[in-house]
Amino acid sequence: MKALLAAAALLAAPALAQGGADRLAALDRRITRLEDLNQIERLQRSYGYFVDKGQWAQLADLFTDDATLEIGGKGLFVGKARVLAYMQLSFGPDGAKEGSLINHMQFQTVPDVSPDGTEGWIRSRAFVMANGGWGLPLYENGYRKVDGVWKISRLTGPFTMYADWSGWGKNATPNTWPDKFGPPPDLPPTNVYLTYPAYYIIPFHYPNPVTGKPFRPDRGEVGAYAAPPGTREQVEGLKLGRWADGTQPIAEPPRP
Amino acid sequence: MSRRLLLAALLLAAPAAAQSDLRTTLAGYAHRVQLLEDQDAIENLQASFGYYFDKGLWDQAAALFSARGSFEYGQRGVYVGQERVRRAMLMYGPQGPAAGHLNNHMQLQAVIVVAPDGRTATGRWQGMVMLGRAGDNGIWGVGVYENEYVKEGRAWRIAKLHFYPTMFTDYDLGPAKSAYRMEGPSALFPPDRPPTYVYRAFPGNFVPPFGYRHPVTGKPIEPLPQSPDSVLGQQPGTPPPAAPPANPQFERARPQTGVQR
Numbered sequence: 386m387k388a389l390l391a392a393a394a395l396l397a398a399p400a401l402a403q404g405g406a407d408r409l410a411a412l413d414r415r416i417t418r419l420e421d422l423n424q425i426e427r428l429q430r431s432y433g434y435f436v437d438k439g440q441w442a443q444l445a446d447l448f449t450d451d452a453t454l455e456i457g458g459k460g461l462f463v464g465k466a467r468v469l470a471y472m473q474l475s476f477g478p479d480g481a482k483e484g485s486l487i488n489h490m491q492f493q494t495v496p497d498v499s500p501d502g503t504e505g506w507i508r509s510r511a512f513v514m515a516n517g518g519w520g521l522p523l524y525e526n527g528y529r530k531v532d533g534v535w536k537i538s539r540l541t542g543p544f545t546m547y548a549d550w551s552g553w554g555k556n557a558t559p560n561t562w563p564d565k566f567g568p569p570p571d572l573p574p575t576n577v578y579l580t581y582p583a584y585y586i587i588p589f590h591y592p593n594p595v596t597g598k599p600f601r602p603d604r605g606e607v608g609a610y611a612a613p614p615g616t617r618e619q620v621e622g623l624k625l626g627r628w629a630d631g632t633q634p635i636a637e638p639p640r641p
Numbered sequence: 642m643s644r645r646l647l648l649a650a651l652l653l654a655a656p657a658a659a660q661s662d663l664r665t666t667l668a669g670y671a672h673r674v675q676l677l678e679d680q681d682a683i684e685n686l687q688a689s690f691g692y693y694f695d696k697g698l699w700d701q702a703a704a705l706f707s708a709r710g711s712f713e714y715g716q717r718g719v720y721v722g723q724e725r726v727r728r729a730m731l732m733y734g735p736q737g738p739a740a741g742h743l744n745n746h747m748q749l750q751a752v753i754v755v756a757p758d759g760r761t762a763t764g765r766w767q768g769m770v771m772l773g774r775a776g777d778n779g780i781w782g783v784g785v786y787e788n789e790y791v792k793e794g795r796a797w798r799i800a801k802l803h804f805y806p807t808m809f810t811d812y813d814l815g816p817a818k819s820a821y822r823m824e825g826p827s828a829l830f831p832p833d834r835p836p837t838y839v840y841r842a843f844p845g846n847f848v849p850p851f852g853y854r855h856p857v858t859g860k861p862i863e864p865l866p867q868s869p870d871s872v873l874g875q876q877p878g879t880p881p882p883a884a885p886p887a888n889p890q891f892e893r894a895r896p897q898t899g900v901q902r
Contacts, residue, residue, distance in 0.1 A: 423677070443862055446857050
């Protein structure tokens with residue numbers, strides 16, 4: 386009680402009342418941040434539920450009008466309408482299809498929000514369980530708060546591994562490429578990389594949570610790990626199978 | 642500083658006119674924090690259901706339900722009331738861990754939405770399943786939970802648990818070569834109500850309705866184009882079989898606030 390009276394007496398001074406208002410505003414920001422992180426996770430998980438069942442119209446509504454989408458090695462699709470076109474033209478009209486299982490389960494979210502609360506990011510993964518086999522996309526996505534509503538502003542989903550049902554010990558499907566299926570992309574892939582059994586480490590949007598230091602995969606090596614980073618095989622692998630521009634072939638080699 | 646102390650101090654510091662504003666602001670913050678805590682409690686509640694269900698701890702699992710809570714798994718029909726739910730779970734194995742028995746039902750990808758009044762909530766979950774019997778090959782499964790929760794006193798409980806399995810397959814063969822059918826209603830221990838929706842697992846492709854609103858448009862997530870099904874005869878774009886009336890048990894549970902025993 387003594388402490389309460391002391392605190393009250395101190396806060397009764399106008400200067401300290403201002404301090405109280407600041408604390409209230411800070412409290413509001415902290416609560417809002419937690420709500421925002423929740424909403425970003427809900428967006429990403431809903432994206433997964435819509436992919437699972439081919440609900441493309443509902444899926445496209447998760448995106449901003451100017452959103453970009455890049456999945457695997459297919460290239461960039463620009464704008465909400467093109468997100469919808471990519472899904473519908475690549476995977477068929479809206480609706481789950483008999484004899485098809487394309488579960489893209491959304492796990493392991495690490496969401497973040499900018500200090501001003503208008504931009505967000507996530508690192509997360511999809512665990513694909515499909516009638517064709519297994520898959521492991523990663524995500525490093527961007528989100529934007531528009532008129533108080535969070536939307537996906539950038540979906541970046543590089544693949545780690547795809548395999549048929551015989552398993553990744555026996556089989557690995559190569560990364561996709563721009564003309565593998567569906568509509569051509571609006572822009573070429575931002576990055577050319579190989580999937581399992583090679584490695585690709587998409588940069589983290591956030592620093593190491595303990596050291597606070599950013600981790601940046603070496604740009605020169607990104608997409609070219611044919612063996613674990615740091616091994617002799619990996620260093621030699623960097624010199625193999627490269628085109629003059631430093632990229633690696635992922636399908637038909639470019640023709641002169 | 643505790644919320645109460647902060648409130649007291651700020652009230653003393655503020656002119657009378659500002660005091661009611663302050664009370665409103667702080668009440669608003671407290672409510673928002675409460676909703677976050679509710680969501681967290683529900684996440685733990687559902688995760689605990691999974692841990693109990695995995696190991697045949699039916700007594701513990703059933704205790705998570707409200708007195709008139711309901712349990713529905715695939716096409717087995719709806720069981721209503723804690724004791725009926727507990728007995729229904731015996732169809733999945735004996736009480737307690739059983740030798741050579743794997744019954745993993747993982748509770749993943751939660752979208753939990755707590756109602757603004759903080760009394761009820763919905764949850765959609767991805768249910769990955771790994772089943773096994775010693776000597777038999779393993780079984781992969783997957784499905785969706787669409788659940789409802791109710792706060793009774795201070796505790797959240799499961800008011801409706803509805804698991805829609807959508808695929809079971811042999812571990813090695815995979816869905817392209819193997820698809821297990823779901824069990825129908827038990828003749829030995831019949832359910833209180835028939836299955837809410839008639840559907841079949843893979844190669845069927847039923848879309849479980851969404852219990853929450855679209856996170857961007859704020860509208861109900863519908864229409865939800867369903868798979869054309871060569872057995873059930875559904876056409877693309879048609880809604881699922883007529884939805885039953887809202888779960889009367891849940892509707893009754895809604896306005897009640899005291900803990901039911």
